[in-house]
Amino acid sequence: MRADKAPLMKRLATALDQRRKASLYRSRRVVSSPQLPEMEVDGRRLLAFCSNDYLGLANHPEVVRALQQGATDNGVGSGAAHLITGHTRSHHALEEELAAFTRRPRALLFSTGYMANLGVVTALLGRGDRLFADRLNHASLLDAGLLSRAKMMRYRHADLDSLRSRLQLDGGGRALIATDGVFSMDGDLAPLPSLADLAASHDAWLMVDDAHGLGVLGREGGGSLSHYGLGEEQVPILMGTLSKGFGTHGAFVAGSEALIETLIQHARSYIYTTAPPAALAEATRVSLRIARQESWRRERLKQLVERFRRSAGELGLPLTDSQTPIQPILAGSARQALDWSRRLETQGILVSAIRPPTVPEGSARLRITFSANHSDRHLQRLLDALSGLSKGA
Numbered sequence: 001m002r003a004d005k006a007p008l009m010k011r012l013a014t015a016l017d018q019r020r021k022a023s024l025y026r027s028r029r030v031v032s033s034p035q036l037p038e039m040e041v042d043g044r045r046l047l048a049f050c051s052n053d054y055l056g057l058a059n060h061p062e063v064v065r066a067l068q069q070g071a072t073d074n075g076v077g078s079g080a081a082h083l084i085t086g087h088t089r090s091h092h093a094l095e096e097e098l099a100a101f102t103r104r105p106r107a108l109l110f111s112t113g114y115m116a117n118l119g120v121v122t123a124l125l126g127r128g129d130r131l132f133a134d135r136l137n138h139a140s141l142l143d144a145g146l147l148s149r150a151k152m153m154r155y156r157h158a159d160l161d162s163l164r165s166r167l168q169l170d171g172g173g174r175a176l177i178a179t180d181g182v183f184s185m186d187g188d189l190a191p192l193p194s195l196a197d198l199a200a201s202h203d204a205w206l207m208v209d210d211a212h213g214l215g216v217l218g219r220e221g222g223g224s225l226s227h228y229g230l231g232e233e234q235v236p237i238l239m240g241t242l243s244k245g246f247g248t249h250g251a252f253v254a255g256s257e258a259l260i261e262t263l264i265q266h267a268r269s270y271i272y273t274t275a276p277p278a279a280l281a282e283a284t285r286v287s288l289r290i291a292r293q294e295s296w297r298r299e300r301l302k303q304l305v306e307r308f309r310r311s312a313g314e315l316g317l318p319l320t321d322s323q324t325p326i327q328p329i330l331a332g333s334a335r336q337a338l339d340w341s342r343r344l345e346t347q348g349i350l351v352s353a354i355r356p357p358t359v360p361e362g363s364a365r366l367r368i369t370f371s372a373n374h375s376d377r378h379l380q381r382l383l384d385a386l387s388g389l390s391k392g393a
């Protein structure tokens, strides 16, 4: 029987309705200001604690100027994929600077972190291979695993025994262990030195997605690897995004000559997409330089996190043990998280409620993120509003 359009749309509407009733409905807000602590959102001025612009570079005047100059020199569109005529000297220079920054022979730009993860995993693994993934890895690593057709072995979060027991199961082919460096919804660090040991003893590659570590942790913002003092030998595949700590857009993978050449040949999310604008690469070259040089931005973040944790702890708020600028406050149910978020918003403070399936069932939360641009007064306003929550006011 031919499917009728009306019943199909009605089914979608019913499913959306159920989602709303379960407090899981998501909607967008319209922002009409740059990424700054004080933003204009849906026509209201709100103090925001949900951006990943950790170092406060998304709206930095020098970065903005580099983008403008880049557009003047190169136009806007890059016109073609990297393998056709889209790969400009701006992209090339940025790749060399990212390679130097990560102390690896090569780096390769991708349009987004999502695409970088899809590209790496599908280029390296296929049917008959195995992907070992932390259960709390970013959704893009999960999707990458599914797309690769490799056998997916998800281990308990940061649990080495759980990973070890999966590595010991029989299985041929290639083996890749993939983990976030800093977990995006929890803010904790992966146990990278132990993961590197396990990878070495089981003949597996280790890949770290350091979207939330780069720029923020380690000397010159070298990320979670730099925090632990690990190099290419322990972690041969490093993926980083440019849209968080570095405040611009896009992503990269850094590693050996052979790794990068393999990605250029086989990563479909690299090959079959238009190169990002050259002007964007110029803007990122400037933000990378500022991120490396201006360590006061990292110091400021550390200070905000320490002060927040001390005061929030005194208020009795359910903190996790994250030491990074990602500070979740566990609510449990999606309804509770949403209710807290709405109450903060009535006080002019924007903190997003993170609900399943982004986080596991029963672990909905407020996800507070700090930026080097937050002032002490901003922090105090957040704490005042949160103290209202803990009193159930």
Ligand SMILES: *Cc1c(COP(=O)(O)O)cnc(C)c1O
Residues within 6 Å of the ligand: 111, 112, 113, 114, 115, 117, 138, 140, 180, 184, 209, 211, 212, 241, 242, 243, 250, 251
């Ligand atoms: C944000 C994020 C990505 C995706 O990066 P985009 O450039 O936003 O597509 C990948 N991995 C992690 C851990 C992230 O937090």
